[in-house]
Amino acid sequence: MKGKALFLFWTLLIGFIFSTNGTLVYALESPNTDNYQKDSSYFFIQYNGEEKEVIVNGNITLKLTGWADDSKTTVNGNITSVDSSNSTEDITLKVNEELNELPLNETEIINYRIIVADIFKSEIVTTQELTDSSTIVVQNNNGTSIEEVKTVDEYDTVIENKGLIYYSSGQSGEKLVITKEKYDSLNIVKDTTTIESNAVSEVKATPTTKSIKEVQPLTRFSKSSTPATTTTVANKVPSITYSTHIQKIGWQEAVRDGALSGTEGEAKRLEAIKISLENTPYSGGLTYTTHVQKYGWMSNVPAGSISGTTGEGKRVEAIQIKLTGEMATHYDVYYRVHAQTFGWLGWAKNGESSGTSGLAKRLEAIEIVLVKKGEQAPGSSERRYITPTSVVYTTHVQTYGWLQPVKDGAMSGTSGQAKRLEAIKINLENLPYSGGITYSTHVQSYGWINEVSNGQVSGTSGQAKRLEAIKINLTGDIAKYYDVYYRVHSQTFGWLGWAKNGMKAGTEGLGKRLEAIEIKLVLKGQSVSVSATQAFKEPLKVFLDPGHGGNDPGAVAGGYQEANINLAVANKAKALLVAQGYKVYMSRSDDTYVSLLDRSQKANDLKADLFISIHVNSTGSGTTSANGIESYFYEYNPDYPSKINEDMHNNSDRIKKSVTLTNLIQDNMIQYTGANDRGTDGSAFSVIREAAMPATLIELGFINNTNERQKLVTSSYQQKLAKAISDGVVEYFRIY
Structure with missing residues (x-):
């Protein structure tokens, strides 16, 4: 009870903490698998290679960051301690069938098991039953055998590997444990470490008795010494029997002659299979191979042997089965599989591939049947093996x-x-x-x-x-x-x-x-x-906004209206931009009135890429000596809150791009006209505040400055300003 007492103590001390995916997790002090008992718990993690995080407790976080190798046998990760040390330690976790230990710090250790899965899931599982599972390594005709014995729980997690155990048969047929030396003397075996890996047959004991079931000798180790007579052949009807190892279920009871082995509608992978012949009227047998996740096609194995894997969480994706010897001249073996996504595929026969390849789809069930040569197939053979389209x-x-x-x-x-x-x-x-x-x-x-x-x-x-x-x-x-x-x-x-x-x-x-x-x-x-x-x-969209218009002429001086100059420059800029391949929209194309909010709203509705508002400056009264060109980008002012552009008015990316656009056009206007450079600045003008895209407002010069007005009203000067705008747009889109 020592191990259980320690477990309960640390559980009560640390308490339950919710992880990021809703799993209850906790740490316990150095559990030893030798003392691991029923009701003990561990992390059971189904991992798909994505970055995932599990909160172990209030101070410790376990992060899985990805596969450490192509074969998916290890996982990279780190342990982060959020305390005074604030440290992060890189770790590598094992992917196998066994219970593993992970030290969190000097005093805490958690137990875990990781398997490969399509979807990530982390849970704490509590062991309810411990069962001895035996894998027959060698079965001899004299009643001796070698078995590898492991203690597993109901999740097939290996709690303890007891290693190889040697057996002989007693007088009443019961199994007796013997020493390796006794086994060697009975079989004249010099080295049992070279036992052939294909001679494996795993049998799991019933949980209630925790005993090891006895199995029949494998057919590959014995041959009938009496040839079948003609009468025997005529009377014998062969059967094919098979059993599958299914995810979370383990080995199912054997079925025969076309019955389903596996599952339907449960999304459980078929991981291994054993197939045998019974009552055969002819010599010969069968061989088979499976296509296993990550491993590809396995070596052919004879009747009664395992093809596939157990305890590795790997799916079987396809299978080939064929008869040998005289059986192959008198019978065909047909088989079909239920594949993930595709359902039941067509019937394959005599070594043909059945399943999928290159699609990462699990087999979930199989049916196998023997058919006499010349007799009808059990069903359609269409779509029996699916490879990538x-x-x-x-x-x-x-x-x-x-x-x-x-x-x-x-x-x-x-x-x-x-x-x-x-x-x-x-x-x-x-x-x-x-x-x-x-x-x-x-x-x-x-x-x-x-x-x-x-x-x-x-x-x-x-x-x-x-x-x-x-x-x-x-x-x-x-x-x-x-x-x-x-x-x-x-x-x-x-x-x-x-x-x-x-x-x-x-x-x-x-x-x-x-x-x-x-x-x-x-x-x-x-x-x-x-x-x-x-x-x-599509063509990038530029929205030009000639300021004022209609009953709002803007600034007026010397008989000229700002609204008309703005429109003239905008029309010239539009022509240049269209020639460059841009789609150009304008808030107005004639002398009409458009409200400030409507100008920005139009640009927003069109999802324009840029907004440029064109204006002429004025000091407000009389003739002025003020002169030059200035431009503005939006700058937040709490006195002027946004009305229709709440989400984007103060967006940092929009403002950054607005500054770039403003500077490019301003620099071009100064360079092309030789005008006084009044610089760029931020402001909360309505049209650039409410435009959802990068925006600028430019002042082309002072209409009430006599010298500047004389330039502004000429077509040649307007063309220079328009080209400065167009070139600034082109330069902007080279940057963004």
Whole structure:
């Protein structure tokens, strides 16, 4: 009881703390597996490789940061102590079937077991039953055997490995434990450490008796010495029996001749299998192999042996079974599997693969049956083995014509050669479901052209027309299980972001050619970073706001109105920006009145990328000697709270970009006109406060300064100011 007393003491002392995922966790002082008993507890962690955090107590946090090796046998992590030391210690945790110890500090240790899983889960499990589980390593005809004995709990966690135990049969057939020396003398064995690993048959005892069940000798170690007669052959009907090891369940009772072994609808992986023949009328037997997570195809094993793994948390993904000897000339062996996501697959036979490959899908159940040669199969053989579906594509490139097809994310086209894509063909290979692929391209001069599918041409050839954008989609049942992702290399922009399932990728309205493309299929649930704004680029939108207008002429001097000068400069700037490929909107295009809030609201509704408010300065009365150009970006003032732009008015990124835009345009205006530089400053002007995008307000000069007014009203001076605005916008978008 010593171990239990220590456990209870530390549980009461430290108490229960909630972890970040809602699991109750605690620490206990140095539990020893030799004293580990029923009702003791440990961390049972199902780990998927993501960064996860568990709060052990108020001062200690355990963080799992990822796999430490490709085989997923260890996990990287760290222990952080939030106390006076405030220290972090890097650790490596084991992934196996055994109970492991993790020291937290000089006085505290926790027990844990980690297994590989698709979804992260951490829980404290309390051992209710301890059972001796025996793996037969060698079974001999003289009644002797070697077994590896482990004490496990109901989660198949190895609490204690008792090692190899040697047995002989008593006079009444009972098992007797003998020494290694006695075993060696009975079998003339010199070295039991070279026992063949395939000769393994694991049997788990019933929890109530905690005993080790006896098993029948493995068929691989004995052969019948009496040949079957013709009469015997005629009367014998062979059976095939099989048992599967299932996640959290362990070995199931053996079934035979087409019965289901495994589970349906419980999302439990099949981890290992044993198959045997009974009542065979002919010589021969069977062999089988499984495709196991991380290990691939295992070595073939004979009847009665284990194929797969136990205690490693690894899924079986596919299986091959075949008959040998005379049995193979008289019978076929058929088998089908229930695979994660796909359900029951078609019937495979005689060594064909059944299951999936490259899709990380577990087998959950299996059915196996023997059929006489020439007799009907038990069902359809369609879709018996599913491998990854491939997307294949080729592009027609300027001067090169059609390139060789590529597949599954490879680049088609060119990079760094300034060659346009002119057409594309896309198809799917190795489809496990009905359906196909459709696509449409945006072509120079034509715009979006009609959608085509499954290897048809989209685009043009011989017309020197560039592709500018593309949309790709899956159809039918294949779309239920896969997403199609694609990205393009676009003139000027380079590789854009990934689009998927019908999103636009490329540009529109910018006159930019596509130069290359990558396309791949991804199983549903496996994400790739996607952003509509990164995958597809439309013309950048600039909003010009000519100040005043209508019944609000603005500043007036010398017979001229500010509103008219503002509009004249804005129109010239618009023409220059449109020529650069920008989409330009204006708060007004004639002498009409627009309220301050409406100006900002229009820009916000259009989701403009920039806002530029154009004004002319004035001292308010009479002629002034004040002269020069000044510009403003938004600066928060509590006396002028935002009315329609609460979220973005004081956004630090918006303000930073506004300062950049303001300085670029101001510097250009001074350089192009030679005017006095009055600098830039922050202000809470309504139009730049309420605009949700980077914004600036510029003052082109003083209308009531006679010399400056004479310049401001001339078309040539206005053109210089407009060019300063346009060039400032171009420079801004080179930065952002």
